[in-house]
Amino acid sequence: MSKGVAVTGMGIISSIGNNIEENYQSLISKKQGISKIKKIQTIHKDVIKVGEINYTNKELITLLELPKTNNYSRTALLGEFAAKEAVKNANITNINKYKTGLISATSVGGMDKTEKYYYSQFEETKNRKYIASHDAGDASKKIAKSLGITDFVSTISTACSSSANAIMLGARMIKAGKIDRVIVGGSDCLSKFTINGFKTLMILSETDCKPFDENRTGLNLGEAAAFLVLESDEVVKKENKKVLAYVSGYANANDAYHQTASSENGEGATLAMQKALRVAKIKPTEIDYVNAHGTATPNNDHSESRAILNVFGAKVPDFSSTKAYTGHTLAAAAAIEAVYSILAIQHKVLFPNLNFETPIADTALVPKTEVTKKEIQHVLSNSFGFGGNCSTLIFSKT
Amino acid sequence: MAQCYINGIGSVSTQDTSNYKAFLKNHQELKENIVHVHKPNYRDYIKPASIRRMANGVKNGVVASAIALKEAAIETPEAIITGTGMGCTIDSGKFLKNIVDNNEQYLTPTAFIQSTHNTVGGQIALGLQCKAYNVTYVHNATSFETALIDALLMINDNQTTILVGGVDEIGDYSVSLHQLVGLVKEQDTMSNGILQSNSKGTIYGEGAQFFALENKKKDTAYAELVDVSIHDSIQDNEVQTRLLTFLKNHELKATDLDLVILGNNGDEEYDKHYNKLQNSIFKDTQQIYYKHLSGEYHTASSFGLWMAAQICKTQKIPEFLKLNTKKVTAIKHLLLYNQYRGENHSFTLLRSC
Numbered sequence: 001m002s003k004g005v006a007v008t009g010m011g012i013i014s015s016i017g018n019n020i021e022e023n024y025q026s027l028i029s030k031k032q033g034i035s036k037i038k039k040i041q042t043i044h045k046d047v048i049k050v051g052e053i054n055y056t057n058k059e060l061i062t063l064l065e066l067p068k069t070n071n072y073s074r075t076a077l078l079g080e081f082a083a084k085e086a087v088k089n090a091n092i093t094n095i096n097k098y099k100t101g102l103i104s105a106t107s108v109g110g111m112d113k114t115e116k117y118y119y120s121q122f123e124e125t126k127n128r129k130y131i132a133s134h135d136a137g138d139a140s141k142k143i144a145k146s147l148g149i150t151d152f153v154s155t156i157s158t159a160c161s162s163s164a165n166a167i168m169l170g171a172r173m174i175k176a177g178k179i180d181r182v183i184v185g186g187s188d189c190l191s192k193f194t195i196n197g198f199k200t201l202m203i204l205s206e207t208d209c210k211p212f213d214e215n216r217t218g219l220n221l222g223e224a225a226a227f228l229v230l231e232s233d234e235v236v237k238k239e240n241k242k243v244l245a246y247v248s249g250y251a252n253a254n255d256a257y258h259q260t261a262s263s264e265n266g267e268g269a270t271l272a273m274q275k276a277l278r279v280a281k282i283k284p285t286e287i288d289y290v291n292a293h294g295t296a297t298p299n300n301d302h303s304e305s306r307a308i309l310n311v312f313g314a315k316v317p318d319f320s321s322t323k324a325y326t327g328h329t330l331a332a333a334a335a336i337e338a339v340y341s342i343l344a345i346q347h348k349v350l351f352p353n354l355n356f357e358t359p360i361a362d363t364a365l366v367p368k369t370e371v372t373k374k375e376i377q378h379v380l381s382n383s384f385g386f387g388g389n390c391s392t393l394i395f396s397k398t
Numbered sequence: 399m400a401q402c403y404i405n406g407i408g409s410v411s412t413q414d415t416s417n418y419k420a421f422l423k424n425h426q427e428l429k430e431n432i433v434h435v436h437k438p439n440y441r442d443y444i445k446p447a448s449i450r451r452m453a454n455g456v457k458n459g460v461v462a463s464a465i466a467l468k469e470a471a472i473e474t475p476e477a478i479i480t481g482t483g484m485g486c487t488i489d490s491g492k493f494l495k496n497i498v499d500n501n502e503q504y505l506t507p508t509a510f511i512q513s514t515h516n517t518v519g520g521q522i523a524l525g526l527q528c529k530a531y532n533v534t535y536v537h538n539a540t541s542f543e544t545a546l547i548d549a550l551l552m553i554n555d556n557q558t559t560i561l562v563g564g565v566d567e568i569g570d571y572s573v574s575l576h577q578l579v580g581l582v583k584e585q586d587t588m589s590n591g592i593l594q595s596n597s598k599g600t601i602y603g604e605g606a607q608f609f610a611l612e613n614k615k616k617d618t619a620y621a622e623l624v625d626v627s628i629h630d631s632i633q634d635n636e637v638q639t640r641l642l643t644f645l646k647n648h649e650l651k652a653t654d655l656d657l658v659i660l661g662n663n664g665d666e667e668y669d670k671h672y673n674k675l676q677n678s679i680f681k682d683t684q685q686i687y688y689k690h691l692s693g694e695y696h697t698a699s700s701f702g703l704w705m706a707a708q709i710c711k712t713q714k715i716p717e718f719l720k721l722n723t724k725k726v727t728a729i730k731h732l733l734l735y736n737q738y739r740g741e742n743h744s745f746t747l748l749r750s751c
Binding site: 042043044072076106109111114115118119121122123128131132134135136137138141144145149150151153154155157158161165169174176177192193195196199201242251252253254255256257258260262264267268269385386387388389 | 417438478483484485490493494495497498501502503506509510511512513514515516517519520521524525526527528529530531532534535536537538540541544547548551554555571575576578579628629630631632640664741
């Protein structure tokens with residue numbers, strides 16, 4: 001087994017909590033965060049359910065102590081909020097004591113503001129400040145500046161697997177000795193753009209989503225941000241850091257099947273899981289828990305089930321999708337599920353797959369549906385996205 | 399450290415870059431403030447049904463990547479790494495306009511499906527049936543450079559063939575917003591070329607450059623990609639110190655560089671970053687620029703690398719790129735420096751091979 005790269009801090013905001021502790025409490029008390037949408041005026045508000053974060057932009061601006069003239073998108077607000085918790089959680093007081101970078105992920109970027117001021121910014125000057133916050137890189141820049149990170153800052157966008165690739169790049173850079181410390185994760189807010197996009201694809205559920213259920217009817221969108229702090233062994237040693245878990249395996253493969261749909265046999269997902277196991281130097285039987293992508297779309301859950309069977313055969317480990325708690329938070333999904341995977345290791349507990357009733361007929365996989373106490377050495381977490389992107393991360397106990 | 403060679407290159411740009419000879423002969427300094435690509439014959443590379451469906455950036459990326467892979471005789475790379483500052487801005491603009499104009503009704507998924515930032519990388523993988531590592535970096539003017547950094551990590555981690563590229567396209571809506579806030583030069587300031595425009599803003603272009611990187615040198619090799627470094631929001635006075643440290647890591651001094659390729663884009667507010675180095679540590683070094691030919695876009699530096707690779711291979715510096723005149727006998731070490739609006743600074747070091 002390879003030890004991997006140390007995780008020394010985490011931060012999260014999602015529809016089930018504004019910090020690590022609140023998220024954990026919701027997970028173990030089966031409290032889901034799916035409801036009718038409140039903060040976005042959309043004609044679909046009565047027919048869809050989403051995982052919306054309670055804080056308004058105004059509240060987040062106050063909490064982050066930003067000036068009134070700021071041009072933050074909601075993606076940037078959520079991202080900065082979670083990244084600050086992660087840095088605090090890692091007990092970092094002097095960020096530039098070591099060579100530190102930031103790698104964030106997003107799919108919508110500043111689309112929430114662009115769609116809101118689509119025409120009005122041509123007439124009125126006051127909202128033109130948001131033109132500069134549209135780009136995907138803008139939130140990362142803002143988060144980096146707020147943390148004092150000046151040099152290595154980058155952004156990844158591979159749709160719904162984005163933040164898995166951010167975590168992966170960060171771990172690889174530390175392993176290669178290119179950087180001492182890196183804050184990695186992702187942020188995505190809800191927007192009319194994504195709501196309508198997924199609506200036209202007819203994969204939005206009108207009820208609470210049911211991952212891995214035969215009668216699943218699609219996904220609930222959600223918004224979230226989460227970040228991990230990764231540090232080199234040298235920094236861990238010098239600072240006598242508490243290590244929460246290790247990123248021991250990672251891989252990215254492409255399904256090369258269709259721009260948006262996953263292949264019937266889950267080939268890309270299979271390759272990603274197998275490669276990640278090789279990087280971690282562990283056998284499939286050593287995985288104690290799989291935090292599945294499990295979006296609850298007919299296509300994903302079937303394809304992922306096939307892939308899980310391809311990798312694990314008759315010995316499928318305990319698994320669940322936490323999407324029924326949070327909704328599918330797109331580019332942030334892998335980052336929040338990385339936090340959940342590490343919480344599972346720390347607290348020796350599996351989080352249930354809510355709303356599950358009937359197994360998918362031809363794969364017959366049954367996820368964990370109750371909070372289950374269990375010693376966990378290795379967690380495997382999947383994230384897949386448009387463009388055939390399939391990414392797998394493995395987190396291991398210290 | 400493993401060696402990383404550029405064995406194949408491909409470009410679709412505002413110039414005729416189908417091959418280097420054509421470019422040297424037909425190059426033209428851009429005189430418009432918004433310039434689209436010189437269209438290649440897409441049918442030579444993409445099925446007609448796909449041509450209709452793909453937005454410009456996707457098509458250009460597919461063509462540029464096909465040229466690069468063919469030259470390096472690679473069928474399927476072990477990684478596809480793409481940088482794009484704005485992503486698929488045409489299709490995302492189209493879908494967004496429909497949402498706003500039709501109050502979220504009568505929408506079709508086509509534009510949404512093609513709107514994600516990783517569409518180019520995904521479509522290249524689909525075309526090649528390449529199931530390997532595939533990532534897209536979207537960090538403004540260092541999107542392409544992060545892709546290069548990832549590629550170097552891969553080569554050092556025993557991967558052998560990497561396809562890496564930068565691609566951006568002009569989308570009408572996003573350009574109209576950028577014009578609104580003065581990022582695009584007024585047409586009438588352009589007549590004497592961008593460096594003499596004495597105005598704010600820059601000239602907008604688009605394009606796609608892809609590179610086949612390998613750990614072994616082939617007969618087609620252009621140069622060795624030595625290292626890349628990015629600096630997001632450093633102070634003006636820190637640029638030089640970061641650069642000297644970067645060079646020092648490779649046991650080089652500024653005077654060891656035989657050629658510097660600079661990202662000057664004629665924006666009088668921000669070209670000072672280049673001017674400062676041009677007049678100090680680079681004052682005795684041959685300097686060239688390229689954005690008067692490529693236009694500015696988030697991944698325009700990939701055009702700079704395309705240029706640099708050609709120069710490295712031919713050991714000849716075209717006159718129309720020169721910012722000064724110095725005697726250069728052999729071109730061994732080349733450095734690209736780029737920034738956009740005082741942020742996203744990047745250094746890329748090449749060595750002839």
